[in-house]
Amino acid sequence: MLKLDAVAAGYGTFQALFGTTLDVNAGEAVGVIGPNGAGKTTLMRVISGMIRPWSGAISMEGVDVLAEAPHRIIELGIAHVPENRRLFPRLTVEGNLRMGAFTPSARAKFAHRLEFVFDLFPRMKERRNQLAGTLSGGEQQMCAIGRALMSDPKLLLLDEPSAGLAPVVVQQVFELVQRIRSGGLTVLIVEQNVQQVLRVVDRAYLLEAGNIRASGASAELLASDTIKQAYLGV
Numbered sequence: 223m224l225k226l227d228a229v230a231a232g233y234g235t236f237q238a239l240f241g242t243t244l245d246v247n248a249g250e251a252v253g254v255i256g257p258n259g260a261g262k263t264t265l266m267r268v269i270s271g272m273i274r275p276w277s278g279a280i281s282m283e284g285v286d287v288l289a290e291a292p293h294r295i296i297e298l299g300i301a302h303v304p305e306n307r308r309l310f311p312r313l314t315v316e317g318n319l320r321m322g323a324f325t326p327s328a329r330a331k332f333a334h335r336l337e338f339v340f341d342l343f344p345r346m347k348e349r350r351n352q353l354a355g356t357l358s359g360g361e362q363q364m365c366a367i368g369r370a371l372m373s374d375p376k377l378l379l380l381d382e383p384s385a386g387l388a389p390v391v392v393q394q395v396f397e398l399v400q401r402i403r404s405g406g407l408t409v410l411i412v413e414q415n416v417q418q419v420l421r422v423v424d425r426a427y428l429l430e431a432g433n434i435r436a437s438g439a440s441a442e443l444l445a446s447d448t449i450k451q452a453y454l455g456v
């Protein structure tokens with residue numbers, strides 16, 4: 223579904239990704255793990271068009287993503303839940319969800335999508351008129367994921383959805399990821415909670431200093447000494 227081939231990217235003269243090659247198949251959940259500053263967020267940004275890579279290729283269902291204008295990438299079925307959520311704090315929950323349905327095709331299905339998101343998150347329905355800035359951390363994450371789902375994506379990019387949440391809420395976020403993918407959505411997820419993310423994804427890539435250092439099935443990575451020592455603290 224999604225293919226990245228030798229993608230290099232950075233900021234100014236600083237290079238953050240050194241030729242990243244990865245793929246995500248339809249229906250899969252794939253994880254990206256790695257230390258702070260490894261380039262995980264940069265990877266998500268190049269996929270969703272927030273930044274343009276220096277070189278390399280990205281395709282979504284055979285379509286050249288880099289040939290599209292950044293605002294059109296969402297129309298290819300890619301939705302991004304950014305790091306730190308980036309909600310509009312002074313808009314209500316519903317106002318935020320509406321911002322996720324800005325494309326013409328999404329606007330046409332707005333009522334349907336709103337119902338879908340409210341079914342997935344009854345809490346958001348209860349709080350539809352509350353200002354997003356006053357939601358709890360876990361609720362804000364639901365709102366951010368809900369906003370991304372408003373565009374009816376095929377591929378959901380999740381950048382550290384569990385960051386800053388209490389352990390019990392982290393658990394709920396991972397359950398949610400499982401629910402989303404069992405609904406047929408393809409997921410690419412960045413996480414620092416390595417142990418937990420490897421329990422919900424099929425495969426994962428280990429990114430270190432802008433390079434893919436390892437990749438494989440979740441069970442393989444959970445058993446690998448490199449991952450165990452550096453990321454699982456065992």
Ligand SMILES: Nc1ncnc2c1ncn2[C@@H]1O[C@H](COP(=O)(O)OP(=O)(O)OP(=O)(O)O)[C@@H](O)[C@H]1O
Pocket residue numbers: 233236238256257258259260261262263264265305
């Ligand atoms: N807007 C920016 N301008 C300059 N450098 C940046 C910018 N954003 C990120 N970087 C740098 O690029 C590198 C990769 O950052 P990135 O945010 O992709 O890492 P990350 O793996 O997501 O880290 P974290 O786990 O802390 O979120 C870092 O060295 C970072 O300082």
Ligand SMILES: [Mg+2]
Pocket residue numbers: 262263264305381
């Ligand atoms: Mg990051």
